Amino acid sequence: MQKTLLLFCSIISFIANTQTNHTIYSKTYGQSGNPAILFIHGGPRGNSTLFEGTTAQKLAEKGFYVIVYDRRGEGRSIDNTATFTYQEAIKDLIELYKNYNIKKATIIAHSFGGLVGTLFTEQNPEKVNSLILAGALFSQQETYDHILKTTKENYTEKKDNLMLSKISEIEKLPKNSAEYRKQCYEIASQNNYFKMPFPTKEANQIRENYELSEFGKNNIRNDNAPILFYKNESKNNIDTKPILKNLKKQVKLFAIYGQEDGVFSEKQLNDIKKIVNKQNFKIIENCSHYLFVDQQQIFINTIAKWLK
Template identity: 60%
Template structure:
C-alpha cells in the first residue's frame, strides 16, 4: 500500500511538472539530445525555438527547448526562481523526454544555470556549450559601466546615472537591470551590419506565433535576486572542475557582443581550450540569429 502511494505521488508530481513547464522537442529521439537553456531571468526560448531549433534538429540532433518555471510560457506564480528550482525543472525535462545524458546548449544567463547544473550533475551532461553565455558576472557589469563612462564622458546626465548604478547593491535586480539597460544604450546587443539572412530571420520571427508568445515576466528577476543567495558569480573555477570531470566545454561568442571584454573572452578561451573556443565576426549576443549558419556549423562540428 505504501509503495502504491509513493508511485501515485510520483506520477502526480510529474503531471504537475508537465502542466507547469512549457517544453517541446524537435527531431528524432534517437539522435544525440541537445537541451537549450535560455537567458533571463524573465527570458524565454521563443527566439531560439522560432528561428533555430528545427534547423539544428535537421543537422541530426534531438533538440529540446523549454521555458523555466515562472518565465515565458511556463507560468507559475509560486515559482521561487532559484538555481535549485531550475535544476529540478531541468531534471524534469530529462524525465519527460526519457533522456539519461544530454548536450547542454546554454545562452546568456542560461550559461550560469548550465554550468552549475553540469558541475552538480555531471552524470547527466554529455557536453556543455556556452553560446554568448555569462560566466564572470561582475566582470561583465564592470566592463559595461567602464565603457559607458568613456562613451558618455561629455554627457553629465548619463554620467550621473552611471554613478547611481555603481552605488546600487551589486546583488540586486535593479543593479543588473540598469547595467543591461546601459549596455543597450551603447548598442552592445546589436549586430553591426545585419545580413539579409539575419534580417529575414528576425522578420519571420516577429510575424509569427513565437513572437506572440514572447512573454516577459517582470517579477522573475526580482524573485531571483530576492530568493537566490548566489549572485554575481565567477564560474571560472567551476568550468575548470567540469573539464576535470571529463565533460567537454565548447564556447561560441560574437566578436561584437559588447557585454564581454577582450580579457574575459581570452580567459575563457584558456579555460575551455583553444580548439573548443570560437569567435564569430559581425555577430553580437544572439548568435543563432546574427550568424545562424556559422552557429549551426560550430554546434554540428563539436557535438558530432
C-alpha cells in the same frame, strides 16, 4: 477533408512532442533516437521563443534531438509560485530529462542560461555529454564592470554629463541587487551592446519572420522574475570560472561568442578560451549576443562540427 486531416495530424504531432511538468513548457524537434541537445535560455525574465522559432528545427535537421523549454515562472511556463532559484531550475531540468527519457544530453546554454547550465552540470555531470556556452555569462561582476567602464568612456567622449551622472548613480547601487543588474543591462542596451553591428539580409529576414510568427507573439516576459531571483537566490552575482575549470575534467566544454557582444570584455573572452581550450572556442565576426540569429549558419555549423 484533406485539410482537416492535415490539421489533425499537426495537432497530434504537437501534443506528442510537448510535455508538461506542472507548468513547464517544453517541445522537441527531430528524432528521439538522435543525440540530444537541450537549450537553456537567458533571463531571469526570458524564454526560448527566439531560439525555438529560428534555430531549433534547423539544428534538428543536422541530426540532433533538440529540446527547448521555458524555465518555471518565465515565458510560457507561467507559475505564480516559482521561486526563481538555481535549485528550482536544476530540479526542473532533472524532471525534463525524465519526461523525455534522456540519460545524457549536450547543453547549449545562452546568456544567463550559462550560469544555470554550469551549476546543473556541476551537480549532474553524469547527465551531460558536452556543455556549450553560447554568449553565456560566467563572471557576472566582470560583465557589469565592463559595461559601466566602456559606457562611461563613450559618454565621456561625447561629453554627455547627464549620462555620466546616471552611471555614477548606478555604481552606488548594491552590487547584489536586481536594480543594479537591471540598470547595467539597460545602459548596455541603450549603447547597442546586444545588437549585430552590420545586420545581414539573412539576419534581418530571420528576425522579421520571428516577429511575425506565433513564437514572436508568445515572447512573454515576467518582469517580477529578476526581483524574485535576487530575493530568493543567494548566489545572485557569481563567477563560475572555478567551476568550469573543474568540470573540464568530467565533461566536454565548448564556448562560442560574438565578436561584437558588448557585454563581455576581451579579458573575459580570453579567460573562457583558456578554460575550454583553443580548439573548443569560437569567435564569430559581425555577431553580437544573439549569435544563433546574427550568424545562424555559422552557429549551427560550428555546433554540428563540435558534436559530430
